[in-house]
Amino acid sequence: MRILVTGGSGRLGNVVVRKLVEKGNIVRVFTGGDHLHEKSLSGVPVEIYAGNLLDKGSVTNALEDIDIVFHLAAKIILAPDKDGSVWKVNVEGTSNIAAACLAKNIRLVHCSSHHALNKYPLDKPMDETRELALTDPTAYHRTKAYAEKKILDLVSQGLDAVIVNPGTLIGPYDYEPSILANALLDLAKGKLPAIMEGLSDYADVRDVADGILLAAEKGKRGERYFLTGAMLSMLEVSNLIEKITGRKTTKTILPLWLMHALLPFIKIAAKINGKEPLFTKEMLEAAQSPKEVIHLKAEKELGFKARPIEESFKDSFDWYKAEGWI
Incomplete structure (x- = not known):
């Protein structure tokens, strides 16, 4: 088959490719003109298409002679969308890809996030039946929700699309490094004297990539599938890193209420130092999660499997070491 992958040089994309x-x-890998593919896809026989998701003509041309599209491109930040670029890439870019697929009758696999769905109530298991988080205070989560809405609106008009919702990606083939990798490295190097209270779902990038391919093959039109893994607290992450690396990591936990109280001072310090804030309101919001995120639907309908999370973290740190980051 001839396949187009947007974001194909990125954290998840290079593994899917x-x-x-x-x-x-x-x-064919759709890039925004950056050169990340020169490292992340070195030696992999692909066609590189330098395009612009916000240019409908560019998107249409990229789909020439294509049988299926994997739309993985997104802008991920846990900070305010000051310049509107998160909305433009995640919503308008997705809308352009989906509309072009509908016009050309091409099957689309859209990569969303489980954060695109409303996480409340936190005391009940979360699955694909939750409503879209269209009013989420975090721009990234909100834009992923609106992107899904765009997809589903076009499905009602005939688009053959399936949606996948990964958890937070862990594992090897992290070339940038990612936001998560930087945080884990800081933790392992003792640069973080304390960690915040909170939970997050971690999914191995290799398992998620397998799930995406399974969704293309077996996923039902108009359905979404959680491709999630294991829920861990920050303390559990810290303990796991210490076990894997042998490095002593912090066990001091700051409650979220205290983190919120410190936000104004963090902003002032960042402005004085000319650096990005150590944490943001969006990061604190993202740290709140249901205790259980379920991927049974993907297991039953797609054959999705999640490996033990300890293996994923070990392979991550083996990768970081090989890259010379630790």
Whole structure:
């Protein structure tokens, strides 16, 4: 098959592309003109298409002779969308891809996030039946919700699309490094004297990539599938890193109410130092999560499997070491 992958050089994209190529597919990688692919896809036989998701003509041209599209491109930040770029990339870019797929009758696999759905109430298990988080205070989460809405609106008009919702990605093939990798490295290096209270779902990037390919093959039109893994608290993450690396990590936990109280001072310090804030209101919001995020639907309908999370963290730190980051 001839396949287009947007964001194909990124954190998840490069793993998906590798798996597609291994299966004998011809892959075109849609990039925004950056050169990340020169490292993340070095030696992988792909066609590079430098385009612009916000240019409908560019998107249409990228779909020439394509059988299926994997839309993984997104702008991920846990900070305010000051310049509107998060909305433009995540919502308008997605809308352009979806509309072009509908016009050309091409199947679309859209990569969203489980954060695109309303996480409240926190005391009940979270699955694909939650409502879209259209009023979420975090721009990234909110834009992913609106992107899903765009997809589903076009499904009602005939678009053949399936949606996948990964958890927070952990594992190897992290070339940038990612936001999470930087945080884990700081924790391992003892740069964080304390950690915040909170929970997050961690999913191995290799398992998520497998799930995305399964969704393309078996996913039902108009359905979404959680591709999540294991829920861990920050203390559990800290303990796991200490066990894997042998490095002593902090066990001091700051409650979220205290973190919120410190926000004004963090902003002032960041402005004085000319650096990004150590944490933001959006980060604190993202730290709140249901205790359980369920991926049973993907297991039953797609055959999705999540490996032990300890293996994923170990492989992550093996990767960081090989990259010379630790």
